[in-house]
Amino acid sequence: MTTIFYYVIAVLMTTFALHAADVPVSAPGRIELASPLDYSIVQRATRDGGNIIIAGTIIADDGGTADALEVSITGKSLSGYLADSWQPLPYRPGDSTFHTELPLAAGGWYRLRVRALRRGVPLAAASVEHVGLGEIFVIAGQSNSANYGEERQTPKTGLVAAFNGHSWQPANDPQPGAGGDRGSFMPPFGDAMAARYQVPIGIVALGIGATSVREWLPAGTRLARPPTIMQNVTSVGLNEWEATGAIFANFARRMKQLGPHGFRAVLWHQGESDAHQKDPGRTLPGELYRQYLKQLIHDSRQVIGWNAPWFVAQASYHTPDDASSPEIREAQRALWTAGVALPGPDTDSLTGDMRENHGKGVHLSAKGLARHGNLWAEKVGVWLDAELDK
Numbered sequence: 320m321t322t323i324f325y326y327v328i329a330v331l332m333t334t335f336a337l338h339a340a341d342v343p344v345s346a347p348g349r350i351e352l353a354s355p356l357d358y359s360i361v362q363r364a365t366r367d368g369g370n371i372i373i374a375g376t377i378i379a380d381d382g383g384t385a386d387a388l389e390v391s392i393t394g395k396s397l398s399g400y401l402a403d404s405w406q407p408l409p410y411r412p413g414d415s416t417f418h419t420e421l422p423l424a425a426g427g428w429y430r431l432r433v434r435a436l437r438r439g440v441p442l443a444a445a446s447v448e449h450v451g452l453g454e455i456f457v458i459a460g461q462s463n464s465a466n467y468g469e470e471r472q473t474p475k476t477g478l479v480a481a482f483n484g485h486s487w488q489p490a491n492d493p494q495p496g497a498g499g500d501r502g503s504f505m506p507p508f509g510d511a512m513a514a515r516y517q518v519p520i521g522i523v524a525l526g527i528g529a530t531s532v533r534e535w536l537p538a539g540t541r542l543a544r545p546p547t548i549m550q551n552v553t554s555v556g557l558n559e560w561e562a563t564g565a566i567f568a569n570f571a572r573r574m575k576q577l578g579p580h581g582f583r584a585v586l587w588h589q590g591e592s593d594a595h596q597k598d599p600g601r602t603l604p605g606e607l608y609r610q611y612l613k614q615l616i617h618d619s620r621q622v623i624g625w626n627a628p629w630f631v632a633q634a635s636y637h638t639p640d641d642a643s644s645p646e647i648r649e650a651q652r653a654l655w656t657a658g659v660a661l662p663g664p665d666t667d668s669l670t671g672d673m674r675e676n677h678g679k680g681v682h683l684s685a686k687g688l689a690r691h692g693n694l695w696a697e698k699v700g701v702w703l704d705a706e707l708d709k
Contacts, residue, residue, distance in 0.1 A: 348379035348443030350433055358480040358487035360451040360521035362581050363425045366707040367397065369452055373408060374418040377435045377443050385435035385442050386412040392450075396426030397517060408433070427451030427519045428478070451480070451519025454512060454703070455582040457574055457627075458497070458505060458524050459535075460589030462682060463634065463666065463691070465526030466493035468502030469675040470685040472692075479509030481522045484573055490522050496573070497524035502685065507692030515700055523582065525570055531592045531603065532611045537618050538564025540611075547592060547601045567615070571622040583703065584628040585619075586663065586695060587612075590651065591681060594635040594644030605646030609653050616659055630698060631655065632663030636670075637681055643667040661702055664694035 352375040355361070363369040377385055388410035393403050401424075409419045423429075428451055434444040458464050471492035480487045483495035490509055493500045509520040527534075531546035542560040545552055555561050574582070593603035603611075616629050633651050635644035648667065654660040671678045673687030683691055 346434060346441035346444040347381065348377065348435070350435060350443045350445035351376045351378065352433065352445050352447060355431060355447055355450045356487055357447050358449045358451075358489060359447075359482075360427070360453050360455055360480055360487065360519045362455045362521075362577070362583060363452050363518065364580070366425065368422060368424045370420040371423050371450070371452060372418065372420055373431075373433060374416075375433065375445065376416050378415075379435075379442050383437060383442065384413045384415070385410070385437055387436040387439075388417055389434050389436065390421065391432045392423065392429050394427055394429035394450075396424035396429075398424055398426075401429070405434075423452050425452045425518050427453065449480070451478070451521070453478075453518030453520055454516060455482075455521035455523065455577065456508075456699075457577075457582050457585045458522060458526060458588070459570060459585060460526045460587050460632075460634070461530045461592055462499060462526065462528035463504075463591070464586070464588035465497035465524065465528055466499030466501050466503050467528055467682045468492075468504070468685070468688045469680075469682060470688070471502045472504075472506035472685070472688055474506040474510050474513075476510045476513045478513040478519045479506060479522065480519060481505070481524060482577075484576065487521075490520075494522060494524035497526045498528040502683075502688050504683070504688045504691035504695065507689045508695045509692075511693050511696035512700070515696065516703075521582070523573060523577070525573060526588070527566065529592050530566065530589065532589060532608060532615065533562060533593075533603070535566050535570065535589075535615050536562040536564070536611060537567045538562060540564075540614070543607060544603060545601055546603075547596050547598065567619070571619055574619065574623045574627070579623075579625050582627070584630055584661075584699065586630050586632075586699070587660070588632040588634050588663065588666065590632075590634040590644070590647045591637060594647045595637060595641055603647075605644075605650040608647055609650035612650070613654060613657075613659050616654075628702075629660040630663040630695075630702075631660040632695075633665040633667055636667045636674075639670065639674075639678060642670060662698060664691070664698050666691060666694065 388408040428449040479490040481490040534551035635647040
């Protein structure tokens with residue numbers, strides 16, 4: 320779809336008024352919207368826009384049926400404000416349910432109203448106050464990709480929302496779907512991206528504290544070495560282990576919920592639980608780390624049905640005395656070099672007061688969370704600018 324197409328859509332929504340536009344939206348019945356939900360964000364297809372799904376059920380108090388369906392969308396798009404006017408939605412008269420796609424300019428928050436009409440008079444209605452067409456990111460890995468930061472963070476732009484698998488909400492820490500109950504880098508990351516692109520930013524947080532890459536692999540994957548924590552790994556014989564696949568199944572399910580090309584990229588931040596373990600037999604050699612993470616990327620793409628871009632951070636920090644693992648870092652870098660993943664930030668560089676407990680901890684302080692979020696926005700932003708220009 321072209322820039323001109325979305326410009327025309329915006330102009331039409333600004334100027335076009337149907338015969339029933341002056342009829343109040345109040346109606347005796349109601350519409351139960353399945354999509355969009357409040358604070359929901361849809362991944363844009365181009366810089367200028369994409370399609371949103373409008374679906375729901377019409378419930379008329381008198382038990383009657385509708386003969387027309389209309390929608391009004393107001394709010395700020397990238398090309399300007401949309402005016403309060405109504406346009407028809409594809410609808411088969413008499414049906415109690417509807418499901419349709421509507422082209423929309425990138426932007427938000429939008430206010431969306433839907434009404435069902437009978438002979439030009441509203442029969443049922445519904446509204447959603449926050450709908451966005453912008454950028455969505457899936458964030459996975461271990462504790463520094465989850466809610467283990469020293470202080471909870473809150474988005475300041477008001478344009479960052481989080482998806483918990485069922486509904487959307489403002490992306491205040493702790494992020495739904497990820498482990499921990501403290502702070503994360505996701506609000507500052509979302510704010511930086513919203514400021515850069517002037518569209519709502521969606522977060523799908525799935526990080527689990529203390530997990531090895533081994534625990535993220537599909538069920539039945541044989542492991543040469545066990546991780547330190549065995550919750551997601553099972554022993555299948557003498558010196559033989561397998562991943563249970565529980566984490567992988569949830570990870571894939573959540574990505575599939577968003578649909579083909581339904582998010583921009585996966586941001587992977589993990590490696591600490593594979594580097595320098597107290598039991599050397601549970602430390603993962605760099606080559607095995609590279610092999611396992613490459614498999615995770617490949618297998619997850621196979622399951623969701625499209626080649627989702629992955630960013631891989633350099634992450635192996637434990638303490639000021641164990642600030643990095645050259646083997647794990649080289650394995651992460653090797654995936655960039657091979658074109659399997661894109662370069663994420665080097666968070667081993669976040670030292671001193673960037674870490675909790677006055678620099679003694681593995682997790683990030685409030686200052687470190689803000690810097691972490693901005694490092695991700697810088698890496699993703701350079702790549703996304705080029706993608707949007709294609």
